[in-house]
Amino acid sequence: MQSVKEKIKEIKQHIEEALENVKLSKKLYEIKMKFMGKGGEVSDLSKSMRDVPPEERPEVGKLINELKVWSDGKFSELDERLKAEELKKRYAEETVDVTMPAKRAAYGALHPNTLIRNELVDVFSGMGFEIFEGPEIENDYYNFTALNTPADHPARDMQDTFYISPELLLRTQTSAGQIRVMEKKKPPIKILSPGKVYRSDDDATHSPMFSQMEGLVVDEGIALSDLKGMLDEFARKIFGEGVKTRLRPSYFPFTEPSVEVDVSCFACGGAGCRLCKGTGWIEVLGAGMVNRRVLEGCGIDPDKYTGFAFGMGIERIAMLKYGINNMKLLFEGDVRFLKQFKD
Ligand code: PHE
Numbered sequence: 001m002q003s004v005k006e007k008i009k010e011i012k013q014h015i016e017e018a019l020e021n022v023k024l025s026k027k028l029y030e031i032k033m034k035f036m037g038k039g040g041e042v043s044d045l046s047k048s049m050r051d052v053p054p055e056e057r058p059e060v061g062k063l064i065n066e067l068k069v070w071s072d073g074k075f076s077e078l079d080e081r082l083k084a085e086e087l088k089k090r091y092a093e094e095t096v097d098v099t100m101p102a103k104r105a106a107y108g109a110l111h112p113n114t115l116i117r118n119e120l121v122d123v124f125s126g127m128g129f130e131i132f133e134g135p136e137i138e139n140d141y142y143n144f145t146a147l148n149t150p151a152d153h154p155a156r157d158m159q160d161t162f163y164i165s166p167e168l169l170l171r172t173q174t175s176a177g178q179i180r181v182m183e184k185k186k187p188p189i190k191i192l193s194p195g196k197v198y199r200s201d202d203d204a205t206h207s208p209m210f211s212q213m214e215g216l217v218v219d220e221g222i223a224l225s226d227l228k229g230m231l232d233e234f235a236r237k238i239f240g241e242g243v244k245t246r247l248r249p250s251y252f253p254f255t256e257p258s259v260e261v262d263v264s265c266f267a268c269g270g271a272g273c274r275l276c277k278g279t280g281w282i283e284v285l286g287a288g289m290v291n292r293r294v295l296e297g298c299g300i301d302p303d304k305y306t307g308f309a310f311g312m313g314i315e316r317i318a319m320l321k322y323g324i325n326n327m328k329l330l331f332e333g334d335v336r337f338l339k340q341f342k343d
Contacts, residue, residue: 004045004052004060008067011041015071025082032075042071109342113211113330116318117194120213123237127230129192129215134177136196140167142176147254148293155253160200162208170198174214175254175311178290181216182298187305188219194314204326211314216290218300218307224257224289227308231261231287238317239266246281255288255309275320282320285312 015035022028035042045064052060110118121131134142140151149155159172177193193214202208217226228247235243243266247259262283265276272278287310292302315330322341324330329337 112318132191138171146179149253174212215310222306235263256291258288
């Protein structure tokens, strides 16, 4: 009898000691398991009931029960307190200062080339043009021969070409798309063909890879004046109200007549400045009436149908419009440069 009472006293003391420095509820749970769980001092005590003589059992049982109630209370009381403290601490640590300025997410912007391309597509699709995109690796036939530029034609020299094989090349002009369209579709045709082109050419205003935008209109009764009217509209929309166009005679094998198109200088209004080199005019694109031999080659009757075509360099338009003096800036991807086009 005495020994069980003493044992209980001892266990109580052990528990008190074990709980003295507990700071974490997790640790408390471990201690609780150590005493109350299997093999623990408290549970072992219940087991020892077997050895207690029957007449003493009710009393010993009561005492053990009291110990259990006491220790349960002790553990849950402390557990509650520790958990409340832990929660308080967590709240304090996770406090959000809603008055702090938010972190700004760095977002990108469209590349100037893309901006110009989108603008051009907007302007021309507003006039009823459809988009056609041809392949960048082209047959010699589409890039040259079908454009009235057979092998040995001196005009091939106008475009230094990257050949992949005698038959395949990197297209030097989006004009190749004209043939692909006219082979498949019969007039009326009104397409716009943007894309990358390649030439072995590299200086401040030329790059081995650049972008062009091709336009092609074929129908009955199309005249050079239609080209001029459309270009005037394009110049106003892209370079600003009051900008005019003029046509100068030029040469391309696939157009006849061929023209070089200038816009009146949008920087000085035509008076003469650095941008237009004192002339009042800036060259922006090549164009002309589709050569009848090209129409014929695509199975379109040149006595019934006529058409015009034009092609412009997108980087060139971007450089003019944004006052960029070196084409390399458009390909280097320098964020300090690109940032300036964020709106
Ligand atoms: N393809 C010509 C070039 O790259 C431009 C052009 C297109 C000229 C269409 C006339 C008609 O220089």
